[in-house]
Amino acid sequence: MKTLYIEKNSHDIKIFRQENSSFQLLQEFSSARQEEYADFLKGLSPEQTYISIENSDFGFWNNIHKSHNPLAWVEKTKTRNSCTYQFDVRLEKLLSALALPKINERNFQEGITLIVENNYNFFAVLAYKNEIYAAFEHDITKLTPQTLQKNLEEFRFGWLPHEEVIKQNGSGCIIKDIPAEAEGFRPTFIACEHEECFNRFGRMISIENTKETMVQLLRAI
Numbered sequence: 001m002k003t004l005y006i007e008k009n010s011h012d013i014k015i016f017r018q019e020n021s022s023f024q025l026l027q028e029f030s031s032a033r034q035e036e037y038a039d040f041l042k043g044l045s046p047e048q049t050y051i052s053i054e055n056s057d058f059g060f061w062n063n064i065h066k067s068h069n070p071l072a073w074v075e076k077t078k079t080r081n082s083c084t085y086q087f088d089v090r091l092e093k094l095l096s097a098l099a100l101p102k103i104n105e106r107n108f109q110e111g112i113t114l115i116v117e118n119n120y121n122f123f124a125v126l127a128y129k130n131e132i133y134a135a136f137e138h139d140i141t142k143l144t145p146q147t148l149q150k151n152l153e154e155f156r157f158g159w160l161p162h163e164e165v166i167k168q169n170g171s172g173c174i175i176k177d178i179p180a181e182a183e184g185f186r187p188t189f190i191a192c193e194h195e196e197c198f199n200r201f202g203r204m205i206s207i208e209n210t211k212e213t214m215v216q217l218l219r220a221i
Helices: 034-044 058-066 089-098 101-109 145-156 162-167 210-219
Strands: 003-008 012-019 022-030 048-053 075-078 083-088 112-118 121-128 131-139 172-175 188-191
Touching: 003 034, 003 210, 012 034, 022 034, 022 210, 048 089, 048 210, 058 131, 058 172, 083 089, 083 210, 089 101, 089 112, 089 121, 089 188, 089 210, 101 112, 112 145, 121 145, 131 145, 131 162, 162 172
Parallel strands: 003 048, 048 083, 112 188
Antiparallel strands: 003 012, 012 022, 075 083, 112 121, 121 131, 131 172
C-alpha cells in the first residue's frame, strides 16, 4: 500500500513516504508552490494520504462541542482508489500522547491533565477514557508560575473562564460536560521543549513517532 504523510504550515509543505515501518522525507515545497505540489502528489497516486496541518486558530478546540472523542475530529475523504485523512497538528500530538501505554492506562483509571508545549505555546486538555472534556491554550512567557498554577487548578474543576484566558493574552478555554467520575484530573503529564517552565507542574513525557502512531490509530477506525 502506497502511503504518504504530508505536513503543512504557513511556510512549507513536506511529503513523507512510508517505507517499511517508518516515514522518509520524499519532497519539500514552499507554500507558494501549490501547483507544483499538487502535480507532484497527483503523479504519486497514493492509496492513503495523511495530512497534518499546523494552525494556530483556537477554534480547532470547538470540536469538543461536537464530540468528546478526538478521533471524530479527523476529516476523512474516501474515493474508489484512495483515502485521505486530514487533521490539525495539535490532534496529532494529542492522540500520540494518549497512545503512550502509561498514559492510556492511567486515563482509563481516572481523569488526567495533559500539557503539550512547542516554542513556548502550549495547550492543556482534560482527558478521561481517551475522551477530551476541556482545553485551553496559552503562551508560557505571558504567565507567572503562580498564575499557571491557579489556571490549572481552576481548569481541572471546570472553573477557568475563556474570558480570563483572553485577558491574560492567552488563546482561550473551552470546557464541556466534565464527568464527576474523572475525579479531578490531578495526574498531570507534560510533553515540552522547555522543561524549566513546567517541571513543577507534572511528570515529563516524550512524544515520538507521531506519524506512525497516527497512521496506526486512523487505520483502525
